Amino acid sequence: MKGALNALVEEAKSLLDSGRLGEALEASEIALEEESNSSLAWKWKGIALLGLDRYQEAFESLEHAVHLDPFDAESWNSQGDILLNLGRYEEAEKSYDQAMAIDPEYALFWIEKGVEKCPLDSEVWSYKGFALFALYYSR
Secondary structure (H helix, E strand, O other): OHHHHHHHHHHHHHHHHOOOHHHHHHHHHHHHHHOOOOHHHHHHHHHHHHHOOOHHHHHHHHHHHHHHOOOOHHHHHHHHHHHHHOOOHHHHHHHHHHHHHHOOOOHHHHHHHHHHHOOOOHHHHHHHHHHHHHHHHOO
């Protein structure tokens, strides 16, 4: 059963990476039927829903993901993206802050924090993000 779940979760991720959002959503939902406590399945479902502009459903999925794995920075970051799209800016900032606290060297979080701050100080945040990006990939 565990192997089948892992295969479904990996399939959902692969489908997301190739832009096949509907199929990724379907694969993540099948994975959740197998194991409703799979944080990765909830994360991929949420990210697929985000890409499909189904923000409220995406938020609910990412809420499950961060509840099950509160140390997954990507889930917190994606939750911030959803909240930003819902116009819930202060909550988005808290999600981005949580992502940055977990993985402070991941430049994408800093760049998105700059977008969230837009237009005030966005350039400063974005430059910090690009600097961290360059630092990370120069190792």
